[in-house]
Amino acid sequence: MDRLERLKNRLYLNKLSRRDWLLLAIGAAVASSVLAGVTIIKRAQEVPLKPESTKLTAAWLPKTVKRWEGPIDEMAKKYNIDPNLLAIVMTMESGGGSKAESEAGAKGLMQITDPTASDIAKKFLKTPVTSYNLSDPRTNIEFGAAYLSHLRDVFGERNQAPSWNATVELVAAGYNGGPGAAGHLYRGEGLTDAQTVVYSRDAFNMWRERHAKSSPTFDRWVERGGSNLLAKAEAEQ
Numbered sequence: 001m002d003r004l005e006r007l008k009n010r011l012y013l014n015k016l017s018r019r020d021w022l023l024l025a026i027g028a029a030v031a032s033s034v035l036a037g038v039t040i041i042k043r044a045q046e047v048p049l050k051p052e053s054t055k056l057t058a059a060w061l062p063k064t065v066k067r068w069e070g071p072i073d074e075m076a077k078k079y080n081i082d083p084n085l086l087a088i089v090m091t092m093e094s095g096g097g098s099k100a101e102s103e104a105g106a107k108g109l110m111q112i113t114d115p116t117a118s119d120i121a122k123k124f125l126k127t128p129v130t131s132y133n134l135s136d137p138r139t140n141i142e143f144g145a146a147y148l149s150h151l152r153d154v155f156g157e158r159n160q161a162p163s164w165n166a167t168v169e170l171v172a173a174g175y176n177g178g179p180g181a182a183g184h185l186y187r188g189e190g191l192t193d194a195q196t197v198v199y200s201r202d203a204f205n206m207w208r209e210r211h212a213k214s215s216p217t218f219d220r221w222v223e224r225g226g227s228n229l230l231a232k233a234e235a236e237q
Contacts, residue, residue, distance in 0.1 A: 053082055053083060054076070054083070056069045057083075057084060058084045058211075059213055060218055063096075065096035065233075067096065068141065071141045071142075072087055072090070078145065079145040085168060089144065089175060092199065092202060092203065093144075095226060097232050097233030097236055099232075108137065108140035109140045112147075114134075120143045120146050120150075123150075124146040125142070125143075148171060151174040155174060165204065169200050169203065170182045170185055172199060172200040172202075173191060176196045206218055206221075
């Protein structure tokens with residue numbers, strides 16, 4: 001019979017020695033400490049990841065994106081994401097062109113499709129809405145910020161902070177290829193869609209270069225075709 005079983009029998013017969021009571025007290029204290037630790041960890045995990053900045057700071061962003069600095073900062077603060085992340089995604093999506101529309105029907109600055117907009121409006125906005133206009137720049141930015149915030153909450157982990165490098169790559173993969181793509185990346189299964197691979201890596205590297213005077217990744221993005229988006233965005237001014 002092991003020590004625990006003997007202790008149970010003594011407890012049942014009410015024949016606990018002073019040593020037995022001491023062992024029970026120590027066990028209770030240890031259990032209480034463990035439970036408290038689990039509670040602290042759980043509470044820490046429930047606290048949202050904090051953005052590094054509340055203001056748009058990346059110096060190399062194109063002027064077509066910087067002109068939306070006001071609503072970018074506003075919506076980034078509202079949805080607790082870094083405005084530089086929001087601006088980087090806007091850059092790659094539309095180049096800062098509010099009238100941009102893709103062949104797949106993605107609209108505006110953040111290139112939101114109608115099905116995704118419907119989900120965002122019902123599930124991810126701070127205040128759900130049934131009527132909205134994606135052609136309105138402020139609305140479009142809010143929908144993009146809300147969706148980025150959702151992806152961050154799903155795929156972000158506290159051990160990724162404060163750099164957010166891993167989080168940004170996952171969020172970008174989800175924004176471009178859908179949550180399924182981010183899931184594959186998160187589980188270490190890799191990405192099969194070449195566009196999503198390039199997109200997520202560009203976002204990752206632009207994010208890492210956000211404090212630099214220039215971004216080699218942004219420059220390569222421009223050379224690969226981003227210049228067309230920027231030209232269309234400039235034509236709106």
